[in-house]
Amino acid sequence: MKRFTYFMPLMPLIALLTMCAPVVEEELRPHSIEQPIAQPSERDMVVEIEGQKIEPLPTDDFITETEKQWRALFPKVYEEVRYVLYTSAPHYAFSLTEIHPQDLNDMIEAIAKNSRVDTYVVSWQAEYRGVSGDVYFTYRYEADEIAKQRVFVANEVERIASEIIEPHFDEYERVKAIHDYIVLQTAYEMELFESCGEEGCETLEAGHTAYGLLSNRLAVCEGYARTFSAFLDEVGIENYYVTGYGDDVLHAWNMVKVDGEYYYVDVTWDDPVPNQQGKVHYDYFLVPTEELYGHAWIREDYPETAKTRYVR
Template sequence: MGLKPKKTLIVFIFIFTAFFSSFAYAEGQRIFEKDEAEYINRIYKDLPTASLKTDTRSLESVTYVSSLEQLESMLYDAMTDRKASFEAVYTGGTSDMLNDMEAVFENVTASDDYLKFSYTFISYGYSGYPGNYRIYYNMTYLTSKEQEDYVDSRVDGILSEIVLPGMSSFEKELAIHDYIVKNVEYDTSYKEHSAYAALAYGKTVCQGYSLLAYKMLEEAGVQARIVEGDESMNHAWNMVNIDGNWYHSDLTWDDPLPDVKNRTMYTYFNLSDERMSGDHFWDKATYPDCTSEKYSYMNEVTYPVTMDGRLYYSSSIDDRLYSMLLDGSVRQLICPDRSLFLCGYGDWIYFSNYSRGGYIYRTSTDGSSTEIINNVHSTYLSIDGNELTFLNEGTDQTEVIYLEPLAPQSIELNKDSLRITKGGSSSVGFGMYPAGASGDIIWTSSDTGVAQVDSSGNITALSGGICILRATVEGTEISDECTVIVEDPAESSEAEIIDYKREIDPGKKWAVEFSGALSKEISIADLVQVTQRGLDSGACAVFGEEDNKIEVIPPAEGYIKGKSYRLCISKDVSSSDGISLEKPVVLYFVVD
């Protein structure tokens, strides 16, 4: 499959289009001024985009801005919320109001690549007197606030499924790259440009690929940029920072055109400036240097399958089946035949054998055994559960081969811990191993008064506290767990929540140390209490051996495993000098 023609790839390039209506006149000793300007995204220069003018003299409510820094912050918030306009009275200093407004806008977009590639048009202007300018910005965008909320929600959900605990930055990038390339196709009508279109419609152009990759990488904790091609190249792609080194990554050009289902390429994955500049052109002065060639081994990988820490792939050089570790080491030839459309299941790699009629074969992951599965030309292989689906090229029909179900050996949740606000909800994804293993999952919460979980792993936060979420493969003892912390904003405003702890000792004795000696006149047993769902747990607080310490003795029978406990120190606890706490101090804990 060839790469997409470069002439069809589009990018936002912003050009200054007009100054107009600039004038000033004297009124006594004061000079009345007015000026306006606009930027238009060059991709929309031929569209009937009307300038949205604001009459700033008739504002019903007035926002006052006293500095350019404050203006920058407020404009950023307005654009992030996809506001169509922002209006204010500027009372701060300036030597050139219009130029300062332009600089503020440029600072806002320079600070956030996602925002820079999401707006389509902006006009701005001011009128009035120095120290009392009425200013406005009018903006149009690719998407609405509701659509961006959809993007945020979908990105959170996708990342919860594909990013697992302990993944390195490289592994996160790889998972995000593969998800986008496999689930998004290039929009040959050139109508869709956003991350929203990529997720909602499954198609977009280069801006949408780059915006979605940027959003997912940043949310996964991987620093990223969106690169804008220069005047000779209307195109956009990403840069990504892996372990302190920057790399180019062009997901658009790694996605074949026409779209090939389940095919992933890495031709433009983690390239250096030198290699990228062969057919990509950009202003190098405005972006970080990319000098590392660490991941060049990935550029020949197609149809990747990751299993047990190894990467199995068809080489774009000779189409043969290889495996290697994720760092590119310990490379091994698994099958000498031309192997396409790879899928992993158990200890086998299934593929279409183009050296033998395109029939489906399978090869053991160590390369010691190869077997034929069918005798028809088969393409577009995919495995879901124990169903191997493929396209029969002879009949042009999709067919299914049912593989022997695999017993799960382990399950891994994609989060070790999770914080939710009371009344909110979240979810936890999981992976079952080996690849292709299946089984029903039983979800449980150790304290349903804190958080409840349904049969799909969706969590509802009910009250402040801490509990343990557990996923167990039905009929087995195979399980994994996640610590769930529920924060109650109302309680946090009235008390100092110092921590949420997970302990293993039901007989845990808590030691509390204060900054000064405690008054012996206070009743520690009444002022320091441990409760469970508002009921006394049976724990008892006593003065410690030192005059600034107390000890909390556990109940005689110990704390109940899995239940959320609340240790509260009343604000009436006072020092020997009569100084009390400003507010109650609370520690939540659970014993596992």
């Protein structure tokens, strides 16, 4: 029996402090999948796993171009793997007639690291013999705890959005209200950041999740960015969860679409450190690619932005 084991860095996305000066951006080289890439098509397929029908999520197309390539190459496997990760299932059975184990590993990594929703996955191991294989996933918490946290996040996002978003708000006003709420209600978790290195933290703390931000009001970049995405989804703003580097440290932020054009928003870097009550920065609010200073990422994975920052 052959096997491979993959351990995700336990917190792959660590925000650098907003007080640090920007550095010259070094763009990351895009990775490639060395197979012919099919064009994504309209996805009306419904997958069944263990008798359950899995409908495509509303935010299906707000993913990286790399993930879209995996989806086009292996649509059935892609849907099944994402369902497993989003439901914290411990096991996935696959066939080597459908996908090579290394491709499966790379697909899982692409989905897990770039998911707008917290997956809580720590590692996975695949075993295969002949044409059959199994992947076993390890999560930070038990399934019932993960489910509880996801329900809490969904309820809090719905409740808070109803309080801070007025019916007459346009897209810009909705994005700004959410940005400001997160900054004003959250403090950057210094102790968690200082316990991390470039390869990630030794332990997964709540501050890396939307649950941690909304329950403890403390977070690092993953918590900020995924919470921002959750709110934007709630109020109907097209957005992406973006991963890369901030001043050479693993980092996460967002892309949003306002008035027909895309912009980047880094809520983490707009939150003063140390925390200042009532203070909100806008240095990284609705900026184009050329003004996202100090950030490095696979630009081709995301839509092109406007040429200038949004001004109102």
